[in-house]
Every structure is written in C-alpha cells, then in structure tokens.
Amino acid sequence: MSHQQHHEPSDNNNSNLYANSLLHENNSPEHDTSNSNGEEEVDVTEKKERKGRKAPHELLTDAEKKANHIASEKKRRQNIRLGFDQLIEIVPSLTQGNRSEAFILQKSVDHIRHLINVKNDLKSQIRDLQGVLGEALLKMM
Structure with missing residues (x-):
C-alpha cells in the first residue's frame, strides 16, 4: 500500500483526520514551505501530491x-x-x-x-x- 493511500479518508468523518495528517507531514523538513524571509512558498513536491490525490468520486466503494x-x-x-x-x-x-x-x-x-x-x-x-x-x-x- 502506498504512503498516500494509507492516509486517504474512507468517509467524510475521517476528512479532518486526513487533513491534519497532511498538515503534520507537510511540516517536516522535506516539506518546508517558508523561505529565508519567513514567507510562504509553494513547494513543487506539494503541488504534485495535491494533483495525485483522488477525486471524491474515486473514493467510493x-x-x-x-x-x-x-x-x-x-x-x-x-x-x-x-x-x-x-x-x-x-x-x-x-x-x-x-x-x-x-x-x-x-x-x-x-x-x-x-x-x-x-x-x-x-x-x-x-x-x-x-x-x-x-x-x-x-x-x-
């Protein structure tokens, strides 16, 4: 099972847990989104991860x-x-x-x-x- 599949919500009740887990993952050093001035930058890796997520209809059984x-x-x-x-x-x-x-x-x-x-x-x-x-x-x- 891939890392991303492990964190996908199985229903709407788990969506907050999923969002929080993504926030926690994105705060790791490899996902640092601030530059030397402390301003927010969009990480290329983060963009790719967002595109890789399944649409809500694909999460249906x-x-x-x-x-x-x-x-x-x-x-x-x-x-x-x-x-x-x-x-x-x-x-x-x-x-x-x-x-x-x-x-x-x-x-x-x-x-x-x-x-x-x-x-x-x-x-x-x-x-x-x-x-x-x-x-x-x-x-x-």
Whole structure:
C-alpha cells in the first residue's frame, strides 16, 4: 500500500483526520514551505501530491458506485417516461393506450410534419392576402 493511500479518508468523518495528517507531514523538513524571509512558498513536491490525490468520486466503494449508477439509470428512465407521457398529451392521435415507444415517436414525427405543412400553408395565405391588400390600396390611391 502506498504512503498516500494509507492516509486517504474512507468517509467524510475521517476528512479532518486526513487533513491534519497532511498538515503534520507537510511540516517536516522535506516539506518546508517558508523561505529565508519567513514567507510562504509553494513547494513543487506539494503541488504534485495535491494533483495525485483522488477525486471524491474515486473514493467510493464498488457497492456505492453501483448504487449511484443504478440510481442515475432509474432517473434517466423516469425522465424518458415523462417525455413519452408529455408526447401522448400533446399529440392528438395518441392516447394512453398507445404505449409503444416506436409508435409514439412515429406519431409525434407525423404530427410535427403536419404542423410544418399547416405553418407553410398559413404563410402562403398571408403572402396572398398581402398581395390582394397591396393591390387594393394601389387602386384606392
């Protein structure tokens, strides 16, 4: 076991002990951080040690990592289900009985294409009406 691994905290309750042990180690002559004027200098060795420490998520046990993964997957699936439920509410051709995800997606695509066509038809009507209005205004002048 390496020197650094020996002092790593196993949980948050030991973090103060860990920090105190690091302070004690860094006060040894090989980790002296003061210069001849008594000012604090950053030791190159200390920087390397800080970079070598594991991030908090790396301190988790395999069981904790597995539990976190299961929880995040459950949340992801809930969000997907919520998205499909919202599509069922919004798309007129869908009902609560249509639970096939492929069917929901296909009907949603069909509905979006229909809305795009309606939008384009309305834009065309606006252009036609603007042309008629423009011609009527010219005749009035």
